[in-house]
Amino acid sequence: MEIINIKNLSFAYSSNPTKMILKDINLKINRGEFILLCGPTGCGKTTLIECLNGLIPHFHSGIFEGHVIIGDKDTRDYPVHEFSKYVGLLFQNPENQLVSMNVEKELSFALENFGINPIEIKARVNDVLKIMNIENIRYKAPYDLSGGQQQKVAIASILTLDPEIIIFDEPTSNLDPVGAMKILALISDLNKRYKKTIILIEHRLEMVLRYATKIIVMNDGKIISKGKTEEIIIEDILEKIGLRIPKSVILYKLLKKDGYNLENIPLTPEDLANYLLKLGG
Ligand SMILES: Nc1ncnc2c1ncn2[C@@H]1O[C@H](COP(=O)(O)OP(=O)(O)O)[C@@H](O)[C@H]1O
Ligand SMILES: [Mg+2]
Incomplete structure (x- = not known):
């Protein structure tokens, strides 16, 4: 059963309304998948995922055609914060996402905004610290953390709301290879152990193919191929658009x-x- 259904989605940013960035995208994503979304820089990957939690069209406006349905909710019909319960989105630079005095406060932030009671908040924060194995940095300030730790805290802050879908936009781009491997293994764990539906944008294919159940290939605002990891790898489509396999x-x-x-x-x-x-x- 699909958890994401994108129907005839086209989009242009209001600053450049004649340039369609997404061109008639149709896509269904099933619960529990680990999707690798790839395509050359500028092809519209980030724009597409920003459509999945309502940032587009509610925050970035423009020409928006078609529908994005998350569960049974059309993103047109609800505000962005409604979707944060279903879709967690982790941007490229996690340090921009961290705003609080210390890690514990950071993790409590979204829960407080939803008016959840303090006892429940404490329990959830404890759970998430354990899942991410960061109990030792509970009282540290975000700016005192390494890149890898900041990335973990950013992921943890998304996990507090327990969304079914978690989207990662190039989460390893600021990490060294060892740090990158650790974060990708952790993301795989969220998929396998905690049954999260994962959408990952990642260029280091050699590190991530082992985890992906499906690959979606984008080029120039369109989905040019999608299927099981092995099927897509066998096609020569990734090489054709200049990706390194x-x-x-x-x-x-x-x-x-x-x-x-x-x-x-x-x-x-x-x-x-x-x-x-x-x-x-
Ligand atoms: N806020 C914005 N306003 C106008 N154009 C944008 C904005 N964000 C991205 N774009 C343009 O949309 C296209 C796709 O960008 P993006 O979705 O970031 O691609 P990718 O993530 O695949 O590199 C690019 O041409 C980019 O310049
Ligand atoms: Mg991008």
């Missing part, structure tokens, strides 16, 4: 061209190593 996948395709078919596509270097070990053994 993992070396293990490149090798798979080269071998295939020479008539040598590996049974599975190695999405990660580890997959490839395991395959070679099996051959050797």
